[in-house]
Amino acid sequence: MKIFDTLSVAEKNVDTTNQVRIYLCGVTVYDESHIGHARTIIIFDVLRRYLELHGAKVNLIQNFTDVDDKIINRAKNENTSADVITTRYIKNYFSDFDRLNVKRADLYPKATEHIQDMISLISGLVEKGFAYGSKNGVYFSVLKFAGYGKLSKKKIDELVSGARVEVDETKKDPLDFALWKFSDDSPSWDSPWGKGRPGWHIECSAMSLKYLGNDFEIHGGGRDLIFPHHENEIAQSESFSGINFAKIWMHVGMVTINGEKMSKSLGNTKSIDHVLNTWGPNIIRLFCLSGHYTKPIDYSEEMLKEIITKWRQVENCYYEMILSDNLQTTESLDSVKEFIQESRTEFASALDSDFDTPLAVGAFFKLVKNINQLASSEKLNKELSDYIMPTFQEMLSVLGLVIPQVTDDEKNQITNLINQRNELREQKKFQEADAIRKQISDKNIVLIDHKNKTLWMKQEKIGIEN
RNA sequence: GGUGAGGUGGCAGAGUGGCUAUGCGUUCGCCUGCAAAGCGAAUCUAUAGGGGUUCAAAUCCCUUCCUCACCUCCA
Incomplete structure (x- = not known):
């Protein structure tokens, strides 16, 4: 299987001979999850289902960022503690994603439970001269890391002249980013440099290193994380270890709403709870898989309604099969075997070639259409259905779709x-x-x-x- | 301004040099007591504009225009 690697700007083979270690940047738990989160997480859910189907051992780690300014602000606004906020939204996360039929990751590490790991990582960076303490915290010295900018294809001098970087006189260089921020606000932890809390990027370096080691197979997240988050992770991790951080960087495109960026200020965010209530899990999953993961997809009622039509065909197909009888048919098992084989090949080669879910879903719909054709022309009997069913179920389960059942x-x-x-x-x-x-x-x-x-x-x- | 991705029929979306997918929609038909669903057929002849290369371009080259995302917290 090949996946497009953001870093090398080329498709790279996923090594499945040993464990496939995947680190996925999860969500900051300060609010409800939205359709954009759903897309990224569903892409990785289907990826792991597909790898596992072919016998690969997958170790999927997905973090929760549970220490962050947004969390603290929300807690202040609600006059409560950060802990109350994060607990609420982690619960909310699992409720949303269980409803979306997303398989649980192998581990959901939280930043707050890995403060010591971060502190030792930062200590290592300070010792090696990549980081320094200042009045406001501990900073990573971007100019010390030669490869800075290699993921996001940014040139350091352009970043500096961009002048978008927040001015902080205590930093040696405007590009330097915080590893540890001094603060007495809750939550805060003691560190060798003083009381405070970690910067955003260090948690992923610390937790991926702890659970997956160096040079793991896939590091993923939304495209918007390429800069600065993943760029900074690379800088920290590779400066610390001296070796390659992740083999493949896999980034999922954004979801737009009627062609516009989804943002709080535009007021057009679609929460998972809302889209589930409107469309249900199968439609939403199919929507998230309906475009190639590297490209943006647009959420529009027209699109979603089209998917409902397709989904009704899938339901129909399933019930045609399970309720089929032992009738005489003019359809030969051999020709059915042939088209099943074709569908399987089409489905697999689509996913093997940079995880082309729209093509794979297309192959699945084509299979459904074929079966419905047989059924409507009174050619689908129990023998054929029994032959087709395992392939149908296999595709359904890779895509994470669930046909409604009756007792x-x-x-x-x-x-x-x-x-x-x-x-x-x-x-x-x-x-x-x-x-x-x-x-x-x-x-x-x-x-x-x-x-x-x-x-x-x-x-x-x-x-x-x- | 920088970086990346794009601009294909009413819509979605394939297709990296010749044979112009496919799906949805629409129309008609089959089926039905009527529906629904399913099926069939028809319709749609499209490739942002302008140059160029070529016997031949949606597909290669140049150029113009446009859209989106990221460059600040963001999946």
Whole structure:
């Protein structure tokens, strides 16, 4: 499998012979997560599912930034402690992402639980002369690291003349960034240099080193983290260790809302809770996978509605298969085997080639369409369905999609109601028959009258449709 | 200003030199008691503008214009 590496600006092979170690920069827990977070995390969720399907051992680490000015400000505004804020939004995070059917990472380290690791990393940097103490804190000396700018393709002199850097007389160079900031505000910790709290970037260096070591396979996050966050991580980590930090830097493009950047000031942020209530998990996952991960994708009602149509086809396909009978078919198993094989190849080669989820999803939809064609022409029997099902399920599970299911009780109930309705239909009592259909549809069960039988399917309830 | 990604039919989105995907939409049809869903067919002949290379360009080169993101906290 090849992934585009931001650092070398080239596709690089992911080494799956040993453990695939992935460090994903997670969220700062000061507010609800939004659709942009969802995209990045779903991309990595599908990546790990796909790697694991092929037998790779994945170690996925995703941090929580739980010490930060925004958290402290929020705590002040609410007249409470930072701890209350972070606890609330970590809980909120898991609630959102469990609903999105994101598999849990192997570990979710928190910055506040790794203060000692950060302090020893900073100490090492000070000892090696890459960092220095000043009046306001401990700073990383950017000019000491020769490779600074290599990830974001920035030239140091241009950064300086850009003059966007905040003025701080206590720093030796305007580009230097904080490793440790002195402060008596809560939360703060003692350090060899004085009481304070860590800078933002150091936590990821410390925690990735601790749990994944050096030169791990993939370091990921949103594109907006390339500069300064990941640039600074590289500077810290490689100055400390003297060796390469991560093999592949994988960055996920931004989500825009109707073509505009999503931002608090524009008031157009879409929280995960909101999009889940409107579209549900499957639609949102398909949306996040609908564009190549390196490119921006645009959130618009039109797009999402299109995905609902596709999703309904998937649900239909599934129920056609599980409810298929032992009928005689003119379709040969061999030709089915052939198109299944084609779909599998198409799906896998799409993902192998820089994780092209839109192509892979396309291959899946094509498979669905093929099956629906068979079903509608009365050619799909149980034997064929049994053959197709494992591939269908495999793709579904790589994409992390879940077809709504019914309990055995509901199933019996549905079957009874269908029988009643069909009797009424035979007696041409259509009004009563329609009343039963309405009754069933209230449970999100849709009936499809085929020639010789009535098929039913459970549909996901989608907020916007109600 | 710098960096990166783009500009393809109503919309989304493939396609790195010739055979002009695909999906959604729309229209019609099949199916149905009616629906829904499904299926079929038709429709759409597009490649930001201007140059150039070539027998041939959406695809290569030059140029102009435009969009978006990042450069400050940000997934």
